[in-house]
Amino acid sequence: xxxxxRLLGLAFASADLLLEIDGERRVAFAMxxxxxxxxxxxxxxxxxxxxxxxxxASLSAVTTALDAMAPGVRSQPIDILVHCGDGLVRRAxxxxxxxxxxxxxxxxxxTWEGPVFTLALPPVNEMLDAQGLLGRVRQAxxxxxxxxxxxxxxxxxxxxxxxxxxxxxxxxxxxxxLQAASLDGSGxxxxxxxxxxxxxxASDDRDLATDVREAAAxxxxxxxxxxxxxxxxxxxxxxxxLKALRFAxxxxxxxxxxxxxxVAFSDSLRRTMQDADRFRAMVRSREFQLQYxxxxxxxxxxxxxxxxxxxxxxxxGPASTIQMAEALGLIEGFDLAVAExxxxxxxxxxxxxxxxxxxxxxxxxxxxxxxxxxxxxxxxTPDLRQRLLVEVTETSAITDxxxxxxxxxxxxxxxxxxxLDDFGVGAASYDYLRRLSADTVKIDGTFIADIVTSERSRxxxxxxxxxxxxxxxxxxxxxxxxEAQAKAVTALKVTHGQGWLFGRPTNEPVLAAGPTAPARxxxxxxxxx
Numbered sequence: 001x002x003x004x005x006r007l008l009g010l011a012f013a014s015a016d017l018l019l020e021i022d023g024e025r026r027v028a029f030a031m032x033x034x035x036x037x038x039x040x041x042x043x044x045x046x047x048x049x050x051x052x053x054x055x056x057a058s059l060s061a062v063t064t065a066l067d068a069m070a071p072g073v074r075s076q077p078i079d080i081l082v083h084c085g086d087g088l089v090r091r092a093x094x095x096x097x098x099x100x101x102x103x104x105x106x107x108x109x110x111t112w113e114g115p116v117f118t119l120a121l122p123p124v125n126e127m128l129d130a131q132g133l134l135g136r137v138r139q140a141x142x143x144x145x146x147x148x149x150x151x152x153x154x155x156x157x158x159x160x161x162x163x164x165x166x167x168x169x170x171x172x173x174x175x176x177x178l179q180a181a182s183l184d185g186s187g188x189x190x191x192x193x194x195x196x197x198x199x200x201x202a203s204d205d206r207d208l209a210t211d212v213r214e215a216a217a218x219x220x221x222x223x224x225x226x227x228x229x230x231x232x233x234x235x236x237x238x239x240x241x242l243k244a245l246r247f248a249x250x251x252x253x254x255x256x257x258x259x260x261x262x263v264a265f266s267d268s269l270r271r272t273m274q275d276a277d278r279f280r281a282m283v284r285s286r287e288f289q290l291q292y293x294x295x296x297x298x299x300x301x302x303x304x305x306x307x308x309x310x311x312x313x314x315x316x317g318p319a320s321t322i323q324m325a326e327a328l329g330l331i332e333g334f335d336l337a338v339a340e341x342x343x344x345x346x347x348x349x350x351x352x353x354x355x356x357x358x359x360x361x362x363x364x365x366x367x368x369x370x371x372x373x374x375x376x377x378x379x380x381t382p383d384l385r386q387r388l389l390v391e392v393t394e395t396s397a398i399t400d401x402x403x404x405x406x407x408x409x410x411x412x413x414x415x416x417x418x419x420l421d422d423f424g425v426g427a428a429s430y431d432y433l434r435r436l437s438a439d440t441v442k443i444d445g446t447f448i449a450d451i452v453t454s455e456r457s458r459x460x461x462x463x464x465x466x467x468x469x470x471x472x473x474x475x476x477x478x479x480x481x482x483e484a485q486a487k488a489v490t491a492l493k494v495t496h497g498q499g500w501l502f503g504r505p506t507n508e509p510v511l512a513a514g515p516t517a518p519a520r521x522x523x524x525x526x527x528x529x
Contacts, residue, residue: 011109014109014111015032015095015109015110015111016032016033016092016110016111016112017030017031017032017033017034017041017109017110017112018030018031018032018107018108018109018110019041019045019050019107019108019109019110020102020105020106020107020108021050021105021106021108022104022105023104023105024049025049025050025051025066026047026048026049026050027045027046027047027048027049027050027053028046028105029042029046030042030045030046032110033112034084035082035084035090035092035112035116036084036085036088036090036116039084039085050062051063052083053082053083054080054081054082054083055080055081055082055083055089055217055218055220056219056220058078058079058080058081058082061078061079061080062078062080062094065078065096066096066106069096069098069106070098071098071099071100071103072098072099072100073097073098074095074096074097075094075095075096075097076095077093077094077095078093078094078095078096079091079092079093080092080093080094080110081217081218082110084116087118087119087120088116088117088118088119089116089117089118089119089218090112090113090114090115090116090117091112091113091114091214092110092111092112092113093110093111093113094108094109094110095108095109096108096109097109119218121169121172121173121176122172122173122176123176124172124175124176124179125179125185125186125188127175127179127188127189127190127196128186128187128188128189128190129189129190129191130189130191130197132189133187133188133189133197133198133199136183136186136187136199137150137187137199140183140187140199149201149202149203150183150199150200150201150202150231151199151200151201151202151204151229151230151231152197152198152199152229152230152231153197153198153199153200153208153227153228153229153230154195154196154197154227154228155174155178155195155196155197155198155208155209155212155225155226155227156194156195156196156225156226156227157174157194157195157196157212157216157223157224157225158194158223158224158226159194159221159223159224160174160193160194160216160223161193161194166219166220166221167219167221169219170215170216170218170219170221170223171193173215173216173218173219174196174212174215174216175188175190175196176215177208177211177212177214177215178196178198178208178211178212179198181198181200181204181206181208181211182198182199182200183198183199183200183201187199187200202231208227209225209226209227212225213225272324272328275321275324276324276328276330279321279324279325279328279330279334280330280333282312283330283333283334283337286337286340286341288310288311288312288337289310289311289507290308290309290310290311290338290341290342290345291308291309291311291505291506291507292306292307292308292309292345292356292505292506292507292508292509292510293306293307293309293498293503293504293505293506294306294498294502294503294509294510294511295307295357295476295496295497295498295502296496296497296498296502297495297496298477298486298489298490298494298495298496298497299490299495301502303502303503303511304355304496305354305355305356305357305387305389306354306355306356306357306509307356307357307358307359307391307498308338308341308342308345308356308357308358308359309505310334310338310359322334322361325361326361326363329363331361331363331364332361332363332364332369332370332373335358335359335360335361335364335370336370336373336374336377338358338359339358339360339373339374339377339388340377342356342358342388343377343378343381343384343388345508345509346384346387346388347381347384351509354387354509354511355387355388355389356387356388356389356509357388357389357390357391357419358388358389358390358391359390359391359393359421360390360391360392360393361393362392362393362394362397362398362404365392365398365403365404365407365408366398366399366400366403366404368407370407371407371410371411374390374411374416375414378414382414382415385414385415385416386415386416388416388417389416389417389418389419389439389440390408390411390416390417390418390419391419391420391421391442392408392418392419392420392421392432392436392438393421393422394420394421394422394425394429394432398432398436401431401435401436402435404436405435405436405437408436408437408438409437412437412439417439417440418436418437418438418439418440419438419439419440419441419442419476420432420433420436420438420440420441420442421442422442422444422478423441423442423443423444423464424443424444424446424447424460424464425444425446433467433471438473439473439474440473440474440475440476440496441464441468441473441474441475441476442475442476442478442498443461443464443475443476443477443478443494444478445478445479445499447460447461447477448461448477448478448479448480448485448489448499449479451477451485451488451489451492452484452485452488458488458492461477461489461492461494462492462493465492465493465494466493469493474495474496475494475495475496476494476495476496476497476498477489477494477496477497477498477499478497478498478499479498479499480497480498480499480500480501480502481499481500481501482501483501485499485501486501
């Protein structure tokens, strides 16, 4: 066997194509397999500039490597994109070596990777937004062929929001790559100019970050990619998983947490599921406390009723937990548990005269379960209904006002009073006032905080009080903390007040000092009149 043949065999054992380029980086010699079937690299490439054969993304790396070449030193492998003609390209890896006897010529070995593909922009199914993505997941988890073998991926591509043509084309290629990897080719979303998310099967182990980098490289862009991958737990309840996904997704977008996608979404989803489990356990075991804050008649300063305030795990601000429970559909059970505890307090000896207000989320009015549950809790002692007030909070928007109003009317027919809580904070406050049957409106404390110094706040409160009076509704000013505020809201004809001036929350209802309440006649039912 000739030595030349042996060396050639050894060379082709580690490469598909051998090139020699001269000092001006033209192809002086080519032997081996071309990038596409039927192409003879010796005939097609000899005499051509190497630069004309490479893609834009490859050119910079190859130039840098060749400029640094020294006799007897082998280059590191370089990922390149090679033109095959007619808009086709193929990925490859190039290694270069400079023999001292051949300098300045450089020997190159090229190994092809993957098939030939087109540089034309691929067609892309329309990208979803965040809500569309959740809808796609819901469809997959609850459809005729429901499945839970799903995974969520977040892809962050900083710098992709440029206005240059290359950025636009790169974004299109990235969208196509992510859609191709997504569930049925239609489960990818673009959440922001630089941020993507998709749902795919959990068994799919392709490296999406590499796909994104390669898609951008075709357009000459070098991008850094951060990604997060989260599989849904086996046996997870689809409804809960969807709500947890929504809560975690909205939290990531709202908090900008995708700047660390390696931890943000997966940790948020894990914490959400854990928090949901803890919340359900707390409701089942009733391991939360109620404290009672007095609400007084502003003209007499006599305690009119108490608001039952939930204290979760010793905290004084359960707002974030309540928000989570509303988002995950857990709030209805909690609202009924609060009512149950408050009714228990009202039944205790010595508390037969007190009236108590309990909060109910707008989400709990989405069906009949809360109203039916409250009726069951008071069925044995219906007189308690006349001492109970339900405060409708606006933390979760009511989607069907007409149905919610029907449920509130049912409570009112049973003798239970209705209050619209935190009026003036939510965007739907006046819509609630217009469309929901109620007896009382509670004015949010943000209006009361500057009621003494702000003419604007006084005007707004004055108009609201007059509107409520015309509708035969009473009003409550919350967060009244000093005498000046109390006098200001009294002057505006607000009927009741709540705040530290009149009493802080206590573990049991404590009547505020004031004129002695009249004795209760035997058989008398204490109501709100």
